[in-house]
Amino acid sequence: MSRRAAGDAKRWPGLALGAGFFFAYVYLPILILVALSFNENRVVTVWTGFTLDWYKLAFHNDAMLRAAENSLIIASVAAVSATILSTLAAVRMAQVRFTGQTAVNALVALPITVPEIVPAVATLMFFASLGVTLGLGTVILAHTVFCIPFAYLPIRARLEGMDRALAEAAGDLYASPRRAFFKITLPLMMPGILSGLVLAFIISLDDFVTTFFVGGAGSTTLPIYIFGLVRTGVTPEVNAISALMLLISIALVSLSLFLGRSEHRY
Amino acid sequence: MPEPGAEATRPSKNAIELRNVGKSFGAGANAFFALKDVSANIGENEFFTLLGPSGCGKTTLLRCIAGFEEPTRGEILLYDQDIASLPPYRRPVNTVFQSYALFPHMTVGENVGFGLQMLNRPRDEIASTVNEMLRLVQMEELRDRRTSEISGGQQQRVALARALAPKPKVLLLDEPLSALDLKLRKEMQVELKRLQTETGITFIFVTHDQEEALTMSDRVAVMNKGDILQIGSPREIYNQPKHRFVADFIGDINFLDAIVTECGVTCQAEIVDVGMVEFLREGEIAVGQHITLAIRPERITLSAQARHPCRIENIVYHGTDTIYHLRLPNDDRMLARSQNSEGHAPAWQTGDDIGWAAAPDALAVIADNPS
Amino acid sequence: MLANIWLIGPAVVAIVILMVIPLSMMAWISIQARSYGGGVHWGELTGDAWLRFVFERNLDDSLSWSFNYLSIILRSFWLSALTTVISLIVGFPTAFFMATRPLRWRTLLVFMVTLPFWTNLLVRNYAWILILRDHGTINGLLMSLGVIDRPLPLLHNEFAVAVGLVYSFLPFMVLPIYSSLEKIDLRLVEAAFDLYSGRWRALRHVILPLAKPGIIAGCILVFIPALGSYVTPELLGGGKTLMIGNLIGHQFGAARNWPFGAALGLFLLALVLIAMTAYALRTRRSGGTQ
Numbered sequence: 001m002s003r004r005a006a007g008d009a010k011r012w013p014g015l016a017l018g019a020g021f022f023f024a025y026v027y028l029p030i031l032i033l034v035a036l037s038f039n040e041n042r043v044v045t046v047w048t049g050f051t052l053d054w055y056k057l058a059f060h061n062d063a064m065l066r067a068a069e070n071s072l073i074i075a076s077v078a079a080v081s082a083t084i085l086s087t088l089a090a091v092r093m094a095q096v097r098f099t100g101q102t103a104v105n106a107l108v109a110l111p112i113t114v115p116e117i118v119p120a121v122a123t124l125m126f127f128a129s130l131g132v133t134l135g136l137g138t139v140i141l142a143h144t145v146f147c148i149p150f151a152y153l154p155i156r157a158r159l160e161g162m163d164r165a166l167a168e169a170a171g172d173l174y175a176s177p178r179r180a181f182f183k184i185t186l187p188l189m190m191p192g193i194l195s196g197l198v199l200a201f202i203i204s205l206d207d208f209v210t211t212f213f214v215g216g217a218g219s220t221t222l223p224i225y226i227f228g229l230v231r232t233g234v235t236p237e238v239n240a241i242s243a244l245m246l247l248i249s250i251a252l253v254s255l256s257l258f259l260g261r262s263e264h265r266y
Numbered sequence: 267m268p269e270p271g272a273e274a275t276r277p278s279k280n281a282i283e284l285r286n287v288g289k290s291f292g293a294g295a296n297a298f299f300a301l302k303d304v305s306a307n308i309g310e311n312e313f314f315t316l317l318g319p320s321g322c323g324k325t326t327l328l329r330c331i332a333g334f335e336e337p338t339r340g341e342i343l344l345y346d347q348d349i350a351s352l353p354p355y356r357r358p359v360n361t362v363f364q365s366y367a368l369f370p371h372m373t374v375g376e377n378v379g380f381g382l383q384m385l386n387r388p389r390d391e392i393a394s395t396v397n398e399m400l401r402l403v404q405m406e407e408l409r410d411r412r413t414s415e416i417s418g419g420q421q422q423r424v425a426l427a428r429a430l431a432p433k434p435k436v437l438l439l440d441e442p443l444s445a446l447d448l449k450l451r452k453e454m455q456v457e458l459k460r461l462q463t464e465t466g467i468t469f470i471f472v473t474h475d476q477e478e479a480l481t482m483s484d485r486v487a488v489m490n491k492g493d494i495l496q497i498g499s500p501r502e503i504y505n506q507p508k509h510r511f512v513a514d515f516i517g518d519i520n521f522l523d524a525i526v527t528e529c530g531v532t533c534q535a536e537i538v539d540v541g542m543v544e545f546l547r548e549g550e551i552a553v554g555q556h557i558t559l560a561i562r563p564e565r566i567t568l569s570a571q572a573r574h575p576c577r578i579e580n581i582v583y584h585g586t587d588t589i590y591h592l593r594l595p596n597d598d599r600m601l602a603r604s605q606n607s608e609g610h611a612p613a614w615q616t617g618d619d620i621g622w623a624a625a626p627d628a629l630a631v632i633a634d635n636p637s
Numbered sequence: 638m639l640a641n642i643w644l645i646g647p648a649v650v651a652i653v654i655l656m657v658i659p660l661s662m663m664a665w666i667s668i669q670a671r672s673y674g675g676g677v678h679w680g681e682l683t684g685d686a687w688l689r690f691v692f693e694r695n696l697d698d699s700l701s702w703s704f705n706y707l708s709i710i711l712r713s714f715w716l717s718a719l720t721t722v723i724s725l726i727v728g729f730p731t732a733f734f735m736a737t738r739p740l741r742w743r744t745l746l747v748f749m750v751t752l753p754f755w756t757n758l759l760v761r762n763y764a765w766i767l768i769l770r771d772h773g774t775i776n777g778l779l780m781s782l783g784v785i786d787r788p789l790p791l792l793h794n795e796f797a798v799a800v801g802l803v804y805s806f807l808p809f810m811v812l813p814i815y816s817s818l819e820k821i822d823l824r825l826v827e828a829a830f831d832l833y834s835g836r837w838r839a840l841r842h843v844i845l846p847l848a849k850p851g852i853i854a855g856c857i858l859v860f861i862p863a864l865g866s867y868v869t870p871e872l873l874g875g876g877k878t879l880m881i882g883n884l885i886g887h888q889f890g891a892a893r894n895w896p897f898g899a900a901l902g903l904f905l906l907a908l909v910l911i912a913m914t915a916y917a918l919r920t921r922r923s924g925g926t927q
Contacts, residue, residue: 018730115865
């Protein structure tokens, strides 16, 4: 080792090895899954050639398509509702100061603090004791609640990064509070709102535990459908559907990040 | 409070009148008085500066005039109309913000036109005013740029144009030059003064930079701890400070404690172990009274023959002038400044015993309120 | 002032009705008598659900010790602790590696660490079934190389669950450690080198103390969700390696014992809240650095 490297605080033995192991550990299973989804052989783990057959099969599977449709309906409604609630809350939280504000912040974070199984069964008992029939509606309600923190945090972050003087400047230039909000605050918040919307959408789309307990007849989502298939056995078709789910999530989260990053465009 | 700067040249009409304005944050024992009891008249067409250290209340006062803060007591009159309770968007007053606060999602032109748009002016009037304002600040060719794509100095000009576009009755400027580098700041000082003269709008300018205040203003109000201590022309503030704080905040100054021995048209006072000095009468002064006299270093004349003895402890060369650190017989220190000329080496050296003198009008009487 | 606050209301009301009230209701349900068809007999109060943690009710209504459930709870703690330790061992060098990269690399690396979190947990755990099962990637590879001639039992045991848990929650360890390491001025480390401290002593006396808040936060963020995990043991444990989460879930499925499920849920919730409160108090006392 050269003298310079010996005193270099950025070089430590084993760091690259550890990080290499980490990224391999995290990404190899995903790559293996995606690769196997293109495997021609029905015996899932023996590679015999490339095919798109399993994707074709998946797209002609009515049960899968119905589950996908449910997933989209639930994720859209829950994400939009959560984003609206979060936007209203975040705007006011940034504008006013009141005692109990930290309590509100803790409350909003509650759904991500507690292991999901607990609120999932609690919500199940809640609906059951009210006599509510489990289904699409109950799933949407439950999803809306646990999507709130994911929508709220990027919106809040965006607002906090915003110069307070901007809203004041609008007022100073004869904009009433209402016009100042729609002309200045809202457009500037938009990247945060969109980013929150996308994150909430992903979280709802990917959810398994809450849907599993709070759902009922007619609310089978993609994760529930996949879970059912996985329990009965591994098939190449499951690989294809799973790979698609991963791809959608990765595309959406990249989009959300891009939206959150954009400084002045929206 | 009677206005000490009343004798300075001022137009007759008041654009802004502040009457006993106070502003406190919080309540009870924790209450913080950002403004205690501020009264001032700001004349039409005046370049009026609020000068003071950070936390002195100058920005709070400006925000009260703009309407972002509501004073807890007192009146703010704009052309004789009380505006203290009006929201900012109903006041014909515009602000240039310290951070500029340009709208990042709009172009330069849209920013400048925003105020007129909110006033629902016709489209063609907005367009022509925007062009006129951008011409005024020499930014015409950047009209369609985004505000994130232009330099700090250019943003500063856009902020000015935006605040001037609705033709406000009063323009408020909150330390607008503090983010600029020295060279740009000097340029903008000249530019601001030109704009004020050209537009004829009353400017209220907030700064903590004494040099900026002295070079640009018609009148300066020096603030500290929520009060205005002195209002006057830059010349008055500099040469006749009434308060120790004002004297000390603006440039170097020497304080001399003395006892009045005689008071007629001019007065005499004795500085113990130093000698008698003569100064101009200012307000009520009685024989036997203990007073503090203030004198600027450049108003002290040094010569071998001058009547008050002193010893040179240090000589510091500053390019345009030389600073002498002097020790008086009563052990006080004193600074004297003399302009350098013709490249001569100074006539004296460290350790020399020489003398100093001061003209009567160089000594200002400090209304002593040590704080 | 109140008029201004009402907009915060809808979000708060939604969380209170659909989260706080159901969670509180669990306490009440946990002391009701079970209904064997699922649900509870309201108003019929009993401590049975709580006794079930360590007792079994015999046919003649007497109680005898039973450690079936306790062993599941202990296993949950053991597996979560193991997950936390492994995550720390893998996560710390990774975070340190990231913190010492140039700025533009760091942004990409953080994105790469965060990305798996946003992908489907179920699918990611399913990927491990493909890898670990008898004819999976690992066994297939080892057998074709002739290293073994019978598949190793990799799936449906504690090993598989631990692998899956680490895989699921590892990013939560890396990110907080990274964010505290990132703030460290590397000149401090160079100063330590300059004062003739060796690498390991510099690590112990300079870097570790500064990274401590991140390490603590990371351990909590891994331990808590691991303790309450449901999907990983369900898929990779194969019904034999249950954890608290599955035990809770099963009370609402085949076991039909809601009061016991509620009691278990409350127990888990209490653990989480205690850990979070302790952490919040600690960070507040030490000046609020995360």
